[in-house]
Amino acid sequence: MQEIIQKDNNTVFIGQKEPMTYVMAVVTQFNSSNNSVVIKARGKAISKAVDVAEIVRHRFINGLTVTNIKIDTEEVQREEGTMKISAIEITLTKE
Amino acid sequence: MQEIIQKDNNTVFIGQKEPMTYVMAVVTQFNSSNNSVVIKARGKAISKAVDVAEIVRHRFINGLTVTNIKIDTEEVQREEGTMKISAIEITLTKE
Numbered sequence: 610m611q612e613i614i615q616k617d618n619n620t621v622f623i624g625q626k627e628p629m630t631y632v633m634a635v636v637t638q639f640n641s642s643n644n645s646v647v648i649k650a651r652g653k654a655i656s657k658a659v660d661v662a663e664i665v666r667h668r669f670i671n672g673l674t675v676t677n678i679k680i681d682t683e684e685v686q687r688e689e690g691t692m693k694i695s696a697i698e699i700t701l702t703k704e
Numbered sequence: 705m706q707e708i709i710q711k712d713n714n715t716v717f718i719g720q721k722e723p724m725t726y727v728m729a730v731v732t733q734f735n736s737s738n739n740s741v742v743i744k745a746r747g748k749a750i751s752k753a754v755d756v757a758e759i760v761r762h763r764f765i766n767g768l769t770v771t772n773i774k775i776d777t778e779e780v781q782r783e784e785g786t787m788k789i790s791a792i793e794i795t796l797t798k799e
């Protein structure tokens with residue numbers, strides 16, 4: 610799972626894999642004694658980020674609260690030039 | 705635009721049309737003297753809802769704040785039975 614948990618220890622970046630891959634990554638973070646996990650996504654993966662947060666809360670870990678949701682616009686460098694893309698950060702916290 | 709603005713006057717439901725259709729619906733709501741507009745979406749349309757909110761804030765109306773974002777799981781009746789689907793509500797408010 611190394612490739613989907615970058616930099617910050619308690620952050621899970623949503624990419625192109627199946628939602629359950631990221632659900633497991635979030636659960637693993639909570640089981641490694643993190644009280645708070647941040648789920649980040651950009652573009653079309655934003656819907657998947659919400660699915661992942663909801664699946665973890667409703668099916669895997671009781672007593673999780675959505676403590677913060679932030680939306681933003683990020684600039685991404687592509688061959689064609691700079692592109693603006695929407696982003697989301699969802700923070701789940703153990704009570 | 706009647707079909708995309710249902711029930712609540714200040715709510716815009718994101719469906720399968722182009723993002724700019726919904727951007728214009730949100731702008732119209734603010735121009736009809738609403739101080740606050742709620743953008744709602746389910747499933748794959750969630751990413752589009754975030755795009756719409758970000759486009760309105762950055763390109764159309766200055767001084768808008770994201771005052772609330774809520775994620776949830778809704779039950780939808782389909783022919784195959786009951787399905788669970790993620791949903792989002794983004795509230796934009798004029799300062």
